[in-house]
Amino acid sequence: MRDSLSVGLAVGAYGVAFGVASVAAGLTVAQTALMSLLAFTGGSQFAVIGVVAGGGSMLAAVGGAWLLGARNTVYAMRLVPLLQVRGARRLLAAMGTIDETTAMAVAQPDPREGRRAFWWTFGGVWVMWNIATLAGAAGATALGDPARFGLDAVVPAAFLALLAGALRSGALQRWIALTGGAIAILLVPITPAGVPVLASSAALLLALVLRPHPHPHPHPASGARSPVPGDGTTA
Amino acid sequence: MNLWLLTGLVIVGCFGLKLAGYFVPAAVLEHAGMRRFVELLPVALLSALVVVQLLAEGQEWVLDGPRIAGFAAGAIAVWRRAPFAVVIVAAAATAALLRLVG
Numbered sequence: 001m002r003d004s005l006s007v008g009l010a011v012g013a014y015g016v017a018f019g020v021a022s023v024a025a026g027l028t029v030a031q032t033a034l035m036s037l038l039a040f041t042g043g044s045q046f047a048v049i050g051v052v053a054g055g056g057s058m059l060a061a062v063g064g065a066w067l068l069g070a071r072n073t074v075y076a077m078r079l080v081p082l083l084q085v086r087g088a089r090r091l092l093a094a095m096g097t098i099d100e101t102t103a104m105a106v107a108q109p110d111p112r113e114g115r116r117a118f119w120w121t122f123g124g125v126w127v128m129w130n131i132a133t134l135a136g137a138a139g140a141t142a143l144g145d146p147a148r149f150g151l152d153a154v155v156p157a158a159f160l161a162l163l164a165g166a167l168r169s170g171a172l173q174r175w176i177a178l179t180g181g182a183i184a185i186l187l188v189p190i191t192p193a194g195v196p197v198l199a200s201s202a203a204l205l206l207a208l209v210l211r212p213h214p215h216p217h218p219h220p221a222s223g224a225r226s227p228v229p230g231d232g233t234t235a
Numbered sequence: 236m237n238l239w240l241l242t243g244l245v246i247v248g249c250f251g252l253k254l255a256g257y258f259v260p261a262a263v264l265e266h267a268g269m270r271r272f273v274e275l276l277p278v279a280l281l282s283a284l285v286v287v288q289l290l291a292e293g294q295e296w297v298l299d300g301p302r303i304a305g306f307a308a309g310a311i312a313v314w315r316r317a318p319f320a321v322v323i324v325a326a327a328a329t330a331a332l333l334r335l336v337g
Contacts, residue, residue, distance in 0.1 A: 010320035017323065031242040039249040043277075047284060048245055054293040058236050062244045064280070069249040071277045076256020077264045085257070094254040150330030153305025156289040157313070157326035160306075163281040164313050173278050180279030181286040188291040196291075200283030204275050 011042075011100070011125045012132040017154045018045055019136020020146045025053035029137040036133035040126060041098050043162055044069045046155055051194035060194025067201065075102040082106070082114050096122030099162065172207065179203035301337060305330025 015036070022032040027049065035045055044065035051061035076097045082105060085093045096118065105118035146152065166173045180200035187196040264270050289306050290296055309326030317325070 010318055010323075013320055013323045013327075017327075027238055027242070031238055035242055035245055038246040041249050041253075043281070043284075044245065044249050046288075047280075048241070050284070050288060052236070052238070052241070054291075058241055058244075061236075061241060062248065065245050066248045066252065068277060068280050068284075069252045070273060072249070072253045073256040073259070074264065074270075074273045076253055077259060077261065080257060080261070090257045091254065094250065094257055097253045097256065147302075148331065148334060150301070150305050150327035150332075150334070152288075152299070153302045153309065153326040153330035154323050156285045156302075156306050157309025157322055158319075159281050159284045159288065160310055161313050161319055161322045163278065163285065166278045166281075173275070176275055176278045177282035181282040183279075184283035185286045185290055185296070188287065188296060189294055191294075193293050196287055197280060197283040200279045201276055203279040204272060207275070 012128040014042060014154075014158055015129045015132025016136035017146075017151050017158070018042065018049075019133040019138070020140045020143060020149075020151055021046070021053070021136075021155065022049045022133075023137045023140035024146050025049040027052065029134070032137040033130070033134050036130050038095075039065075039069075040095060040129065041069055041072060042129070043099070043159070046159070047197065050155070051197075054193030056193030056195070060192060060198060064194055064197045067198065071099075072097050075099070078102065079105060079118065082111055083118060084115075093118075096126065098125070100125050172211065175211065176203045176207050179206055301330040301333035304333055 018036065019032055022035070022045075023029060027035075035048075039045060047064040047068050048061045051057075051064060076094060079093070079097060079102060083093050101118050101121045104121040105114045108114040108117050140146070143149065163177060167177060180203035183202055184196035184200045187199055191199070264273075289303065290298065305326040305328075308329035309322045312322040312325045
């Protein structure tokens with residue numbers, strides 16, 4: 001439980017950064033707060049406002065958010081046998097299915113502790129994320145240029161923290177990260193904002209072609225199954 | 236761009252993707268190729284987000300000293316397995332400080 005609350009506190013700083021960046025990108029305080037309340041998945045939310053700030057299209061912004069949000073589908077499938085939720089509680093469990101809650105839940109020694117960790121982490125992160133988002137968004141106009149507070153450096157650093165678990169988990173993951181990053185940066189000057197990030201998924205196809213013998217399942221329990229920030233970053 | 240429509244689509248899609256995981260039959264994830272794909276997709280996307288947020292603004296490459304230094308500080312914190320909050324504070328403080336003195 002103490003771990004859950006400390007994760008919640010850490011998320012607060014990230015939430016302020018999101019609120020400020022979102023309003024700076026042109027979203028209203030209401031749109032910013034609503035996204036944090038209901039979409040509740042930081043990576044996708046930052047991806048969206050990155051595209052909006054860069055002047056990209058709706059399709060690129062939404063596409064990036066959805067592709068990145070697809071990892072939560074996998075987390076949910078892993079949580080089904082652990083959480084044992086039915087009926088309307090599935091809606092609530094779905095809302096709370098994110099990197100941090102999954103990492104905390106699956107790290108526990110037994111299912112009972114796992115369920116407790118899930119709900120406590122969900123509560124802590126959700127409350128902090130939304131208070132922080134609102135504070136950042138409401139204060140954004142008063143704060144002025146978010147770069148003055150180094151928030152433009154926070155966003156890529158936070159994405160790196162999300163990526164760290166996967167980078168440590170295997171050579172294939174590192175190869176895909178390197179290739180995906182290279183594709184994206186090369187496409188920046190020639191495609192509309194948001195497209196480079198979407199196109200980076202081609203790194204998976206390239207891995208299939210250029211790396212004919214990737215070990216299919218090196219370590220079933222390794223970070224490969226959970227590229228989550230809880231892998232030593234938030235937990 | 237209609238930002239209310241954008242907000243709605245992001246909310247519906249992101250929540251729908253989470254909810255789908257509670258209704259998809261487990262057999263779908265048992266398919267090794269499918270699981271591999273869904274596990275590796277965020278690796279490419281997150282890496283792309285790192286470089287784009289760090290080195291681009293809109294359709295231009297941008298080398299911003301304080302931003303890169305702040306990111307480097309954050310990256311060192313990630314590498315040293317520091318807590319998430321430390322990563323964020325290290326990145327923000329470094330970039331902000333360099334801009335203050337710069």
